[in-house]
Amino acid sequence: MSLDIIKLLPDTVANQIAAGEVIQRPASVVKELLENSIDAGAQHVDLVVKDAGKTLIMVSDDGCGMSETDARLCFERHATSKIRKADDLFAIRTMGFRGEALASIAAIAQVELRTRRSEDEVGTKVCIEGFNVTEQTPTAMAAGTVFSIKNLFFNVPARRNFLKSNNAEMRHIIEEFIRVALMHSDIAFTLNSDGKEIYHLYGGNLKQRIVGLFGKEYDERLLYVHQESTLLTIDGFTVKPEFSKKTRGEQYMFVNTRFIKHPYLHHAIESAYQKMITSDSVPGYFLNITIDPSEIDINIHPTKTEVNFQNVKNVYAIMHAAVSKAIGMQNLSTVIDFDETNTGIDFGEVCRGDKPVVFPKIDIDESFNPFEQDKPKPFGQRSGFGHQTEMPLKTQGDWRVLYGNSKEETQTPEPAQQSVSKVTSKTMFIQLQQSYIVSTIKSGLMLIDQHLAHTRILYEKFLKRIENHTPASQQELFPLHLTLGQVDASLLRELEPQLESLGFKIENMNPTTFIINGIPSDVKTSDSIELIECVLEEYKDNLHGGVTERNVALARALASQAAIRYNTPLDELEMQNLVDELFACNVSDVAPNGKKTFTIISLDDIKTRFN
Ligand code: ADP
Ligand code: MG
Secondary structure, X not given: OOOOOOOOOOHHHHHHHHHHHHOOOHHHHXXXXXXXXXXXXXXXXXXXXXXXXXXXXXXXXXXXXXXHHXXXXXXXXXXXXXXXXXXXXXXXXXXXOOOOHHHHHHHHOEEEEXXXXXXXXXXXXXXXXXXXXXXXXXXOOOOEEEEEEEOOOOOOHHHHHHOOOHHHHHHHHHHHHHHHXXXXXXXXXXXXXXXEEEEEEOOOOHHHXXXXXXXXXXXXXXXXXXXXXXXXXXXXXXXXXXXXXXXXXXXXXXXXXXXXXXXXXXXXXXXXXXXXXXXXXXXXXXXEXXXXXHHEEEOOOOOOOOXXXXXXXXXXXXXXXXXXXXXXXXXXXXXXXXXXXXXXOOHHHHHOOOOOOOOOOOOOOOOOOOOOOOOOOOOOOOOOOOOOOOOXXXXXXXXXXXXOOOHHHHHOOXXXXXXXXXXXXXXXXXXXXXXXXXXXXXXXXXXXXXXXXXXXXXXXXXXXXXXXXXXXXXXXXXXXXXXXXXXXXXXXXXXXXXXXHHOOEEEEEEOOEEEEEEEEOOOOOXXXXXXXXXXXXXXXXXXXXXXXXXXXXXXXXXXXXXXXXXXXXXXXXXXXXXXXXXXXXXXXXXXXXXXXXXXXXXXXXXXXXOO
């Protein structure tokens, strides 16, 4: 007798699994509800969250509302008023269209919906818990819709436990809120978190919206971008080169108002800024590409931000030209005449599929590969993940053997630090190109990379300091003001305990402004603001690059920012101290990013050069 072993999953389980695809965190709920309100034609949308959305997410709107039947139906999977046939998928212009969001949310939270159409006298209240309707009653209310999502993942503890700290989840929520708010500047939005109003945005134009979201100083910082062609239209603003920041985060690109991440098009913008900003700065932009939906292949998964353009090279060229025009690059304007009344190149002509393509002469980095990780950064900014993992060479204690100029010392075990200085004091150091330290050792020549060596030293020091909470601080002469975007600001708040352990003295003035009263005593910088911006930037890079431990990511970021740069002259004593400290480290031979701190050219190597 054989037994059938396949069983159908109960609906509730199937729904919970499906929900996981759409709803990964409170921010996913926020995105879906805000988009629904916009699709419903709302003019005012209010978002209220408690505990970063873990306890409550409430979205109220004055949109079209729902009938009594729809108020119940909207929670069914594939219930949507926005698409009727598969073809519609390719012409879709509304925000949501798969009819999955509410079904997913209802499967994993306690949901209360109150909604009324303006033509109805009373509204409807529906309560759903884990996909079961627990209440449906008439209710008095203003026209519109109010969704309250309580106790997200209450019935999926594994997912609930997977959620990050409130600060981290709040950052995701703010990011989604910003993306939606940017593309719907005519709609008024508010965001309230644990009783505090974070944003109060009035309906207006895009510039006013950017100013509302990022601060009034942006009024002066923005450059208008507008480029039309028959293929597409690009609209929005970029940030003037002189206001480019070291921190990423103000890069907002949309296609048909949907937020996308597109490294290739990011490069088109970045290269338009070439030479106008330092290579470690990232230009800010807020740009929307309007294009016929048939020209793009959007990954229709609601949580994805990828999009494929059929004519991506042309989109690149137009994007590059549009931004170049906005920032007034002289050399480019001679190549492409943008004057509409002139017989300049019409991008529409150039870019329409069937005709032979006359490509506008614009420098495109053909070798650029958007799928490659970050392009190489200048010295001191490298993250170098994935190259090499840290391989501790047993150098501590044994390293003196390298010098071989004292038999006695190489044989007598002594505390490393002490013996180090003894040996090296006999040793001569020469600095090469103000970047490398050269020293003779028994077996040949040792070359030490001063920046990487110092990074290693500081990294171990900083990590210890964070872990033991032993701050060493120097007072700023005058307190400095640091203004950050919302996302970076909440990141900074999140890192406050660690930064304090390191010796930073930072006060939070308001949601986005900080006062810097002190920095770690062994960090030499003439610009503490820039230092903090760079550290934040590199910290984020580290996390993206796969460093999972926050303390490690932070210690690494600060170490590489604070370490002696290349092209810095060092005197004999400084070189000696550096070498001493390097070999007193737990790991001496590699920097935290996996690169070698020193290399040895053997006598044999040297001999063969004279053959
Ligand atoms: P989708 O947005 O993909 O259609 P959802 O599950 O997000 O799917 O929503 C299902 C349906 O519920 C929508 O198509 C819409 O008809 C209705 N709906 C959702 N939110 C609102 C709202 N705030 N106001 C009016 N109708 C709404
Ligand atoms: Mg939707």
